[in-house]
Amino acid sequence: MQPQFVTRYAAALSPEFRTGEKVRVRKTAPLGHIRTPFYIRGHVGEIERLCGAFPNPEELAQMRDGLPAVPLYRVRFRQKDVWPDYRGPDADVVEIEIFQHWLEKA
Amino acid sequence: MSEDKGRYQPLSYYQLMEISLRELLVEKGVVTDEAVNAEVQAMRSRTPERGAQVVAKAWADPAYKERLLKNGTAACEEIGLEIPALKLVAVENTPQVHNVIVCTLCSCYPRVLLGIPPDWYKSRNYRSRMVREPRTVLEEFGVRVAENVAIRVHDSTADMRYLVLPMRPKGTEGWDEAKLATLVTRDSMIGVALPKV
Numbered sequence: 001m002q003p004q005f006v007t008r009y010a011a012a013l014s015p016e017f018r019t020g021e022k023v024r025v026r027k028t029a030p031l032g033h034i035r036t037p038f039y040i041r042g043h044v045g046e047i048e049r050l051c052g053a054f055p056n057p058e059e060l061a062q063m064r065d066g067l068p069a070v071p072l073y074r075v076r077f078r079q080k081d082v083w084p085d086y087r088g089p090d091a092d093v094v095e096i097e098i099f100q101h102w103l104e105k106a
Numbered sequence: 107m108s109e110d111k112g113r114y115q116p117l118s119y120y121q122l123m124e125i126s127l128r129e130l131l132v133e134k135g136v137v138t139d140e141a142v143n144a145e146v147q148a149m150r151s152r153t154p155e156r157g158a159q160v161v162a163k164a165w166a167d168p169a170y171k172e173r174l175l176k177n178g179t180a181a182c183e184e185i186g187l188e189i190p191a192l193k194l195v196a197v198e199n200t201p202q203v204h205n206v207i208v209c210t211l212c213s214c215y216p217r218v219l220l221g222i223p224p225d226w227y228k229s230r231n232y233r234s235r236m237v238r239e240p241r242t243v244l245e246e247f248g249v250r251v252a253e254n255v256a257i258r259v260h261d262s263t264a265d266m267r268y269l270v271l272p273m274r275p276k277g278t279e280g281w282d283e284a285k286l287a288t289l290v291t292r293d294s295m296i297g298v299a300l301p302k303v
Binding site for chain 2: 004005035036037039051052054057072074079083086087088089091092093094095096097098099
C-alpha cells in the first residue's frame, strides 16, 4: 500500500495494516506524551489510509530520536460506535491519526 | 492584555516563563532577538488568504484539485506557497459529505495556510464537543447539515494537518481564481462555515 507521504528516516517499521482493514485501538493508559486520545481507546474502526512513517512521538517527548519511524494511519470510526448516545445518522464518522503500535487486528 | 488601558498588570505565570526562557536563550547565544522578532513577524504575516488561494485554484482547475487531494503538500508547493514541514491533507466537501477539523489533544492547525488560529479553535468547549456532538456545534456556527449528508470529523492528532475544500458556490460560473478566492473564508476551510456568494 502506497503511503500518502513518503518519508525517509534511517529506520522505519513496515506497515502491517491495509486500507479497509478493521482495527481496534489498544486500551491502555501508559504515562507520558501520548497522541492517541482517551476517547478512542478500545474502539474498533477501519483503516482509511496510510499516511507514512513518522518518528514515535512518545519517544520524541523523552528527547530520543523516535526511530525506527512508526507507520501512521488515519482510522475511521462510526460515531455511533464511539458514543452510544450519539444523535445523528449512521454515516457520521470521526477520523483520527493513530500510530501502528496502538492498533491491533479486530 | 489589550484591555489594560495603560494600567500596570502583573505578568502571568506563562508570560514570565516565556520572557525568562527567551532571555536565557538570547544570553546563551542560541537565538538572537532579531531572529525571534523575525519569526513573530512571519507568523503574523501568514493569513487565511494563503489557504483561499489553494481552494480557489482547486475550484477553477479540476486537475489541480485531483493533485491537491492526492498530496496537499506538493499541491501547495506547486503554486509557490512555502509550507515548511507541513503534511497537508485536503478533505473535500461534496453533496454527500461535510468535513470539519478539530484537534482534541491540543490545537494543531495548518498555520502556514490559515495563520494564527482563532481562540475558539483552542477552547476546551470546541475541542471536546466537536467530536462528540458535531451537528449541534455546527448549528451554533450557523451551519445546519442535512440528515442525508454524512459528517466527517477529522481529529488532527499527529503529523498531518487538514484543510477543508468547501464546495464551490452556485452562481460563480466564469469567475477567475482571484475573484473566487474572495469567497473562501478561514472558517469555511476549518469546516464551520460555508462559502456564500
